[in-house]
Amino acid sequence: MLTIKVLGPGCANCKKLDAIAREAAANLQLDAEFIKVSDFAEIMAYSVLSTPGLVINDKVVCAGRIPTLAEVTKWLTAITNG
Amino acid sequence: MTSDHFKKESAGNASSLPIKYFLLAPLGVAAWWLLYRQLDPFSRLLTFDLIGLAPGSHLGDALQFFLYDTPKVLMLLTLVVFGVGIIRSFFTPERTRKILAGRRESVGNVLAAHLGIVTPFCSCSAVPLFIGFVTAGVPLGVTFSFLIAAPMVNEIAVILLFGLLGWKVAALYMATGLVIAIVAGWVIGRLGMEMYIEDWVREIRMSADTPEEISLSWPDRVRMGAEAVRDIVGKVWPYVVGGIAVGAGIHGYVPEGFLAGIMGKDAWWSVPVAVAIGIPLYSNAAGIVPVVHALIEKGAALGTVLAFMMSVIALSLPEMVILRKVLKLRLIAVFAAVVGLGIITVGYLFNLLI
Numbered sequence A: 001m002l003t004i005k006v007l008g009p010g011c012a013n014c015k016k017l018d019a020i021a022r023e024a025a026a027n028l029q030l031d032a033e034f035i036k037v038s039d040f041a042e043i044m045a046y047s048v049l050s051t052p053g054l055v056i057n058d059k060v061v062c063a064g065r066i067p068t069l070a071e072v073t074k075w076l077t078a079i080t081n082g
Numbered sequence B: 001m002t003s004d005h006f007k008k009e010s011a012g013n014a015s016s017l018p019i020k021y022f023l024l025a026p027l028g029v030a031a032w033w034l035l036y037r038q039l040d041p042f043s044r045l046l047t048f049d050l051i052g053l054a055p056g057s058h059l060g061d062a063l064q065f066f067l068y069d070t071p072k073v074l075m076l077l078t079l080v081v082f083g084v085g086i087i088r089s090f091f092t093p094e095r096t097r098k099i100l101a102g103r104r105e106s107v108g109n110v111l112a113a114h115l116g117i118v119t120p121f122c123s124c125s126a127v128p129l130f131i132g133f134v135t136a137g138v139p140l141g142v143t144f145s146f147l148i149a150a151p152m153v154n155e156i157a158v159i160l161l162f163g164l165l166g167w168k169v170a171a172l173y174m175a176t177g178l179v180i181a182i183v184a185g186w187v188i189g190r191l192g193m194e195m196y197i198e199d200w201v202r203e204i205r206m207s208a209d210t211p212e213e214i215s216l217s218w219p220d221r222v223r224m225g226a227e228a229v230r231d232i233v234g235k236v237w238p239y240v241v242g243g244i245a246v247g248a249g250i251h252g253y254v255p256e257g258f259l260a261g262i263m264g265k266d267a268w269w270s271v272p273v274a275v276a277i278g279i280p281l282y283s284n285a286a287g288i289v290p291v292v293h294a295l296i297e298k299g300a301a302l303g304t305v306l307a308f309m310m311s312v313i314a315l316s317l318p319e320m321v322i323l324r325k326v327l328k329l330r331l332i333a334v335f336a337a338v339v340g341l342g343i344i345t346v347g348y349l350f351n352l353l354i
Helices: A012-027 A040-044 A069-081 B002-016 B019-037 B039-050 B058-088 B093-100 B105-118 B123-135 B140-152 B155-165 B167-190 B199-203 B218-253 B270-278 B285-297 B302-314 B317-323 B329-353
Strands: A002-007 A032-037 A053-056 A059-063
Touching: A002 A012, A002 A069, A012 A032, A012 A069, A040 B123, A053 A069, A059 A069, B019 B039, B019 B058, B039 B058, B058 B105, B058 B155, B058 B218, B058 B285, B093 B105, B093 B123, B093 B140, B105 B140, B105 B167, B123 B140, B123 B199, B123 B317, B140 B167, B140 B302, B155 B167, B155 B218, B155 B285, B167 B302, B167 B329, B218 B285, B270 B302, B270 B329, B285 B302, B302 B329, B317 B329
Parallel strands: A002 A032
Antiparallel strands: A002 A053, A053 A059
């Protein structure tokens, strides 16, 4: 079971990232739980300086930009296979 | 792992810059330039010959202004956003923080203001960025220099000023914007206001491990530039068109010198009033510059109008509301007062000198 967190106060960029992550997980047919983290204290616990941030199983894979679908797919497969 | 990535990046980039970019870049710029040169004659042809409006008529002037300025500004914007997008791929907030952490104040303020221009920054990241900087040992005043410069001296503002008002005004805006960010940050640092940061922020202990640096290739950077164009130009074009439409209306219909009385040099009170009006107004540079252009044409003084523009962009109520989460009211008030005073000073200075 994967836990995917999107860090960000909820601006357009966070929503875009959320959509990309969901699409990637759906393409891979992964069973993932999506959590939206908008509390700043919680965001800072991941040492993220700029939002949006993407956290897969408590590991920050990307921050401060919107990754492509291909990138997210790569991260998800890397984590589920290893 | 991280040092490995750094090595790979520095070794990989120089060699991986494909030759095709050296060939394509000048070709692209040349094509852009040829097209750009045609905009003025084309807008005249369209307005006066094809549509048949008389040169010098209100509607003819307004329409030609609109048909010339809109594609011109959008073309300038596309080119610059693309270039800046590539430059920004070399800077991350993490890297900027590393540069600024532990800096002495004066040097730190200068560096922070300049890094504010090139570090990618979205206003919704103001809070995490503030916390990340302060907890990593970047002095409070240096952090403020960054936070003031980042929105104020941005590529959109500078390129629009360049396109509509010429390089001198653009350079003046950029230089004074930087000076305000440096001085205001330094003053806030001198005032020793660390205790007015919200308590919960000071209790945060950030873990030292930042996300791994991702090594980027040149195709990645070019892609990031193209994405910046799609993202930023896609977002601001309605403001540009709207702003130019308002500007065109003023250009065609408001009589020459109409604003000299209320926004001219002799109206000493107009600078602080312009700054005060600018605070609750929130617009990005794309919408405000075309209006500024038209106001100057009709007799408004440059200093007054630039002060208005800086106030709209740099002192925004929504940003203060966001910062209230990490700063106590007193520090926000000091921030607004110091920056506001800086802007007013710049406004008077321009009105005196020019």
